[in-house]
Amino acid sequence: MTRTKRAVAFSLAAAITLGSAAGCNMDVRNPTVIDAATFNPNTDGTTLALSAQTNFFFAYQSVAVFGGLISDELWSGAARLQTNRLGARVFASTDDINADFFAPLSLAVASNKNAIAALQGGAGASTDLNLARASMNLGFALDLMAETMCAGVIQGGPQLSDAQLLDSAITRFNTAITIGTAAGSSGAAIVNASNVGLARAALQKGDYAKAAQAAALVPASFVANVITSANVSTQGSLGNAFYGNTATGQIVAPQRYRIQDTRLAIDSTRVGGTLNGLKYVVQAKYNGYGDQIRLASGLEAQYIAAEAALHSSGSTSAALTLINTRRTAGGQGAYGGATDTLSVITELLNQRARDFWLEGKKLGDLRRNPSVPLASVLTDPTGSAFYVPSKTATFGSSFCAPIPPQETGANPNFGS
Secondary structure, three states, X not given: OOXXXXXXXXXXXXXXXXXXXXXXXXXXXXXXXXXXXXXXXXXXXXXXXXXXXXXXXXXXXXXXXXXXXXXXXXXEOOOOHHHHHHHHOOOOOOOOHHHHHHHHHHHHHHHHHHHHHXXXXXXXXXXXXXXXXXXHHHHHHHHHHHHHEOOEOOOOOOOEOHHHHHHHHHHHHHHHHHHHHHOHHHHHHHHHHHHHHHHHHHHHHOOHHHHHHHHXXXXXXXXXXXXXXXXXXXXXXXXXXXXXXXXXXXXXXXXXHXXXXXXXXXXXXXXXXXXXXXXXXXXXXXXXOOOOEEEEEHHHHHHHHHHHHHHHHOOOHHHHHHHHHHHXXXXXXXXXXXXXXXXHHHHHHHHHHHHOOOOOXXXXXXXXXXXXXXXXXXXXXXXXXXXXXXXXXXOOOXXXXXOOXXXXXXXXXXXX
């Protein structure tokens, strides 16, 4: 699989669409280069915040793609052994984890953290949407690190547990919400997206009351999309990574996703096979480099609230209502299965797997719910045959990535 990597550059453009279904567009596509010696948080803040946001968007796509291999949301047609080991969940810390997603995540964390430090000194910081934006993006980056990695590190610091990463994410989301709220209507989009992120991090941590509280504040129609680049000069680095890999024949829709559901768009008409001999049945959810990828939404908030209720009290009412609504959306009939808590959580996650396919959420779902049968949530169980027998025999049970040696070997604070 391919994904062009790049170093931090404050001259790169970034954009996000945040708002209701209609969207509230906050684009700055051509920010100018910042001279660090003359940086002014009041005049240069937008460029800095959006450049840091670009790093987060790149990291988000990297995690969604390569984390999607671990979560069994896509199969790789690449010949590279390390990529197949990732897809088989039998990987080690040396198997391209750093290049695939840890380095982009670390860059996203560092650049947004640095942006916050620079912007905090500006006049009107208490209502500065650039500061709110950087805080929100740092929150999402930390949450993704907690969901994907077995542990994390922030800017060369000591090893942090997933719980510590989630606590840090929650702090950043709260900051974004406070500033966005103070900014009034212009900050509503950031507030809504941050409430989704806050609910997501709280749910992953097991703080169900906080998860439900934050989720309840998000309008049902709210959607936040990462805008990707259809520009030929930047599509390799800033374009939709799922489409990019689909176009080059390197990812395939897994067998369990080849089902009759309108939310799981696939294309089985392509001719030929991939390098591993896999049939060309590919995702058709994204069909161009410029196709947006959903980052947060009111729908996700509804799922979070329903799951929080199941975990905290065993209440199945909200989950069953949402399950049937989403089954209807996918062309399924009403749910007729068992209604004990585990069965309802399993079906809820089955619907989440369909609704948020290729959006970077499923790996956290699997880690958060280890008792859920993998096959019931469109995931190949541990011990079942891997799809490329010549690469590895069976699927393993590694659902989080260890910190790579590029960090452990170079970070003097790692063991402290």
